[in-house]
Amino acid sequence: MSPLDRALDEFRRLHPRKIDLGLSRIETVLERLDRPQDKLPTSVHIAGTNGKGSTVAFLRAMLEASGARVHVYTSPHLVRFNERIVLAGQEIDDASLIDVLHRVRDANDGAPLSFFEATTAAAFLAFAETPADYAIIEVGLGGRFDATNVFTPAVCAITPIDYDHAEFLGRDIAGIAREKAGIMKPGRPVLSAPQREQVMAVLNVAAKRVGAPLIAWGQDFRAYPENGRLVFETETELMDLPPPALAGGHQVMNAGLAIAVARTLGLARDAVADGLRQAVWPARMQRMGAGPLIDMAHESGADVWLDGGHNPHAARALSTHMASLEGQSARPLILIMGILANKNAGEFLDFFQGLAAGLVAVEIDDHASLSPDVLSELAQSRGMATTIGHNLTDAMQKAINMGEALSRQSADQPVIPPRILICGSLYLAGQVLTANG
Template identity: 80%
Template sequence: MNELDQALDELRRLHPRKIDLGLSRIENVLENLGRPQDRLPPAIHIAGTNGKGSTVAQLRGILEASGARVHVYTSPHLVRFNERIVLAGREVDDATLIDVLRRVRAANGDAPLSFFEATTAAAFLAFAETPADYAIIEVGLGGRFDATNVFTPRLSAITPIDYDHAEFLGRDIAGIAREKAGIIKSNRPVFTGPQHDKVNAVLQVEAHKAKAPIKSWGQDFRAYGQQGRLIFETECELLDLPLPALAGEHQIINAGLAVALARELGISPEHISTGLTNAVWPARMQPMPNGPLVDIAADAGAEVWLDGGHNPHAARALSAHMATLESRSPKPLILVMGILANKNAGGFLDFFEGLAAGLIAVEIEDHASLSPDILSELAQSRGMATLIGKNLTDAMQKAVNMGEALSRQAADVPVTPPRILVCGSLYLAGQVLSENAV
């Protein structure tokens, strides 16, 4: 075990046996560290169910295009823990990360502290000690009692809210909205993406209680695609911008929210245009480059896409993009899928019924994933052919073979290489990126 892994492991061992939602643990350790959360540069706090990471990525791209130095905190990571903490535009190096992790450990002693609380404290400590112009901080789960919710932001944003993490947030959409709205702070503007009517009502009430100016999608601003461009509108202006570099129609929503935040911060349309075209966010509707895994498919003429979305709301956007690709270039769609056992796998697959021809079910290494047998049964009940992959290499080969077989309706019909989508979990996406880089 290297020094960084050892420092992370020391913090994992502090994890409380029972998670009681509250901020007292992280507030205590931050107090012992000298309250670094009070020394952040102007910060933007982003909550929501889907689109948080993509909104963060596009806002970061815009701010950096303006010449700003930007701290970023996101979770989870895909391949390396360091991805979670970006210091002034650069992924944190091992030495700095080990230093702040060990200082958090020392400040906390042996008191219970969740791993996310510990790493959030470490991020705030690093942010406070590294000069930057802005910090963008993504909520981990919920909002009100999330470990990140211990600072006063310059702006807050809430992306579309839907059902997820039911074991913590419940199945009441209004209650979920109230938890997300917990990041709204007194007299600090909050921007909200498109929401269910019930969610919108809750967010309006919570903003009013906090005396926070609220700017809502569809009422105060909106964005849409038109003739290959992104149009952003408010009562006062109309911006003609390039489409975002991130693929998928839903990225127009995420981009629109990022643009609204950027305009509030005074960023010029020119820098916004550059930032939208430069934004990068791996494992979100990502066409996969060459590598050991992808070459299995590429050698057969198949294309491979990767997405870490893991709930029905994400599946809706993902399937819409796959349907658009299908309309332009018809190919059998084969899912290579693993999903955590506590997620709504059936709801996810509902959006691929009639679109995906087949599914290769896999387990997710080192995580409590849904049994491939159960996942296969769910897919079969939605009309998909299924197989189980022993590992990702095996799954990719089976996806190629299945796609070719399903495309060949008769002996004299030429084979059409499939379109392969690896999906269902950010943890699976991280495993793919790691193995494909070998």
């Protein structure tokens, strides 16, 4: 075990047996560390169910295109924990991360502290001690009682709110919206992506109660594609911009929210345009290039996509993009899928019924994933051919074989290489990126 893994593992052992919602644990630790959350640069706090990561990526790219140094805190990571903490544009190095983790450990003095609380405190400590112009901080879960909700941002942003993490947030969409709205602060503008009518009503009430100006999609701003460009519009301006670098029609919404935040912060149009072109966010509708795992597919002529979305809202966006690709170039769509047991796999697969020809079910290493047998049954009930992959290499080969077999009705017809989508979990996406080198 590396020194960094040992430092992280110390906090896993301190994780409370039962998570009681509240901020008292992290506030106590931060107080002992001289309140680093009060020493952050101009900050943006981003909550929501889907699109947080992409919105962060667009906003970061815009800020950096303006010449700014930007801290970023996101979760979870894909390959290395260090990805979660970006210091002035660079992932935190092991020595710096171990240093702040040890200082959080010492300040905590053995008391119960969740892993996310500990790493959030470490991120704030690192941010406070490294010069930067902005900090973008993504909520981990919910909002009101999330460990990140201990600072006062310049701007808050809320991406689309939907059902997820039902074991913590429940199945009441209004209640979920109230939790997300808990990041609002008096006098600080809150920008919202498109929301369900019920969610928007909750956000309006919360904003008025707190005294936070609410700037809403469709009322105060909007973005839409037109003639291969992206148009951003408010009551006072119309911006003709390049299309978002990230794939998928839903990225128009994420980009539009990021533009609205950027303009609220005073960013120039050129920086906004450059950020749209330059944004990068792995495992979000990512078309895979070379690498040991992906080369197998490319040698057969198959096309491979990777996405970490894991709830029905994400599945809707993902299936829409796959359908648009099918309209451009018809291929059998084969899913390689692993999903955590606490996610709604059936609803996720509903969006691929009639679109995906087959599914290769896999387990997610070191996580409580849904049994591949159960996942296969769910896919079969939605008309998909299924098999089980024993590892990622085996799953890729089976997806290639399945796609080729399903591409023709008889032996004398030509084989059409499949389109392969690896999906269902960010943890699975991380394993794919690791395996692909």
